Amino acid sequence: MRNIIKVLMVGAGVLFLVNCKTEGKREIKTEVISFTKEGELEITRDGDSLVQLDIEIAETDYETQTGLMYRNEMEDRQGMLFIFPDVTMHSFYMKNTEIPLDIIYIDENLKIASFQKNARPFDETGLSSQVPAKYVLEVKAGLSDQWSLQVGDVVSFNRD
Numbered sequence: 001m002r003n004i005i006k007v008l009m010v011g012a013g014v015l016f017l018v019n020c021k022t023e024g025k026r027e028i029k030t031e032v033i034s035f036t037k038e039g040e041l042e043i044t045r046d047g048d049s050l051v052q053l054d055i056e057i058a059e060t061d062y063e064t065q066t067g068l069m070y071r072n073e074m075e076d077r078q079g080m081l082f083i084f085p086d087v088t089m090h091s092f093y094m095k096n097t098e099i100p101l102d103i104i105y106i107d108e109n110l111k112i113a114s115f116q117k118n119a120r121p122f123d124e125t126g127l128s129s130q131v132p133a134k135y136v137l138e139v140k141a142g143l144s145d146q147w148s149l150q151v152g153d154v155v156s157f158n159r160d
Contacts, residue, residue, distance in 0.1 A: 033071050035078050041137070041157040043112070043149060051147045052077070053139070055157060059083040067138065069096040074140055081157060082136040090133050091126040094119050100141035105129035110155045115144055 037054045044050060054077060058064045064082050068074070084090065087108045094101070103116040116127040118141045129136070135155070 039159040044154045053079045055081045079139040087132045087134045090129045094123045101138045102144040104137040105133035106135035108134040112153045
């Protein structure tokens with residue numbers, strides 16, 4: 001009797017596996033997420049403007065967790081500004097992020113505090129602020145060097 005039960009269980013398992021394999025794989029399609037301008041941001045040094053950007057603002061839990069994931073393009077004069085409720089160490093990663101990024105950490109006084117440059121797409125390594133920050137600005141990789149941004153540069157922004 002035990003042998004019959006074993007044979008039936010093995011047979012049921014094989015049928016289950018065969019059925020799963022023959023169903024085929026379904027393609028999951030995701031919607032293309034496009035940039036939505038929600039404000040403007042300027043970075044200055046000694047009163048001189050270094051760059052002006054159109055920004056999308058991330059401040060809800062969902063927006064800050066998703067960020068620029070699932071996007072395949074962003075213009076040079078666009079960025080995403082993350083606004084956090086507290087000043088603390090922050091860490092970002094590039095899971096599901098297709099665009100290489102510069103991550104600019106900004107303190108509560110709206111001064112650039114640190115950088116993580118040239119973050120690689122899909123890399124899940126944590127990229128720490130190294131110092132407490134309240135805001136984070138993400139732009140295309142290489143632009144912070146192109147614009148000659150430095151720790152201490154001043155950030156200002158407004159909402160549309």
